[in-house]
Amino acid sequence: MLTQQANERLTRVGPGTPCGELMRRYWIPIAPASQLLDNPVRPVRILGEDLVLYRDKSGAPGLIGNRCLHRLVDMQFGIPDEKGLRCPYHGWLYARDGRCIDRPLESNKTELKQRLKSYLVQELGGLVFAWMGPLPAPALPRWDLLVWPNAVKQIGVNVIDCNWLQCQENTGDPAHSVYAHGHYFEYMLEREGKLEARVASGDHTIHTRKKWGVGIEEIYVAPTQYGFEKGIRYAKALGAEKDETHRHSTVMFPFYTQTGKAGSPRSEFQIRVPIDDTHTLHICYQVYAAPPGVTAPPQDCVPWYEPPTHDEAGRPILDYVLAQDAIMWVAQGDIVDRSQEILGRTDIPIVFQRRQLEEQIKLVETGRAPMNTFGETSPDIIYGSCEEPTDWTAPDWHQRHHVFSQAYRKMYHKGFALDDSDRYGPAIELVKQLHRAIEEAEIAARQSAPAAQ
Ligand code: FES
Ligand SMILES: [Fe+2]
Structure with missing residues (x-):
């Protein structure tokens, strides 16, 4: 057992929490890259932070905060641009580093000081990884x-x-395998009247796990x-x-x-x-x-x-x-x-x-x-x-x-x-x-x- 305080340290993951800070020292897989094929913009929530993952028209992925700086429209509805993601409401355009680089309907063209939150992303093996920790980011590990x-x-x-x-x-x-994947598996199939058919089809898991x-x-x-x-x-x-x-x-x-x-x-x-x-x-x-x-x-x-x-x-x-x-x-x-x-x-x-x-x-x-x-x-x-x-x-x-x-x-x-x-x-x-x-x-x-x- 752990004390409640120790349990909190190991489980909470928001910014500033002990485990949250630890997690922010790793490249975090946040989505299969193939999820961006159907729709190149999608909301993601990671370590308690609401973000938007997108692929811009140049093919590069980006990860930014989800609230447009103008009037806080959710950027999950954004339009991919050559240089980033554009808010669908009045067209403000955000680069991958979170800078607002275009406000097409505004006569004042000076660049805003404020930026959207942004994180580095990389792709490997069909997964998109995010770096949410301090910069510079270390290399993305090439696990086998x-x-x-x-x-x-x-x-x-x-x-x-x-x-x-x-x-x-x-x-x-x-x-846990012995029960969860052995006895419990068997019990569930029995209750549903499927056990005989499954075992006849050459079931392996129940037999092996019970033996364990x-x-x-x-x-x-x-x-x-x-x-x-x-x-x-x-x-x-x-x-x-x-x-x-x-x-x-x-x-x-x-x-x-x-x-x-x-x-x-x-x-x-x-x-x-x-x-x-x-x-x-x-x-x-x-x-x-x-x-x-x-x-x-x-x-x-x-x-x-x-x-x-x-x-x-x-x-x-x-x-x-x-x-x-x-x-x-x-x-x-x-x-x-x-x-x-x-x-x-x-x-x-x-x-x-x-x-x-x-x-x-x-x-x-x-x-x-x-x-x-x-x-x-x-x-x-x-x-x-x-x-x-x-x-x-x-x-x-x-x-x-x-x-x-x-x-x-x-x-x-x-x-x-x-x-x-x-x-x-x-x-x-x-x-x-x-x-x-x-x-x-x-x-x-x-x-x-x-x-x-
Ligand atoms: S709310 Fe995003 S440009 Fe207006
Ligand atoms: Fe398991």
Whole structure:
């Protein structure tokens, strides 16, 4: 548990708050770039600030305060110009740095002293990132999945109605999978009369996750260069099939989680961006990479989608993994009162996670740089999980990949997409095409090298 004061420090994200100041030391993903294709101007709310993201006619993205300086019309209705965004009411034009550079109906042509708030933006891997901290901005980190080549990608976005830390603490909690994605999943399908059909279709998630609950000796956590890793140690003496350690997803501070290694047929960043104190922008950055000798189907852009959380009757949809997680986060309340918790031994990584967050907040408070800020240039690729891709990117991948723990996620063409939010994604047919090609390449490689089996 935490004191209420400590809880406030970790959860509030507005300007001037301890965690808000920490967050402003990172490039923040604020939207898929493909969202600007339908409409080049859109409102965004990030860290409690109301802003407008736009792409001007020259193709450059901009991010400015949402209230026109003249009579405060919301700039989400603005008109993109060659040099910025023009207010739709009387045409005042704002440059990317927030200066008002044209007031077409005014005879007084002197430039205004006042400016709109503005932030730097950059694009990488189909996401738009904002820098809301002190200048000069450091380099935008090139995390592995963002820059991974020869892959199909798609981006799922949801607004979650609770504080960001509840979403991110899910990551520090390897044990929840057993119930939320195992027993609870099974219970929901049973209640809806869908269990038999789903299991007959080759369901994998329920079976695997329930099994993860058998023979747990301890939950471990360890710091990494970029955040922390954690997992479950199993003991045969306690009923597990064997003594083994099962690594869970990896956390890259402050708001990234990575599942699956870069270069594998399915990997993902789950990014929990604070919209304000009680809302979170949840981004699933999904990457399906092709191994050597296989070419991923091409895409014009990285498409985005919003996985549905409720059906037409307003009932929650709970038969896929992300939806199960999301309902748990919201069910903890707007901002969970951590002074009221009773933690168990399975929560050891969560305690670590809170300490790490508090340590990094203190660094910023004392004028120092927190972790994962990379100075003027980023390495070409940063392996956030601290694991170089080896299995799937090696020339003999077809002989080794069976050791990969989530290998069923290379079989979306055989129905395994059903348990994940990926099933709703606009690129899912391309993913199935890719997974089919991987299987064919694997079969061909094995047939041509029978001695290697
Ligand atoms: S309110 Fe924006 S130009 Fe008048
Ligand atoms: Fe989960």
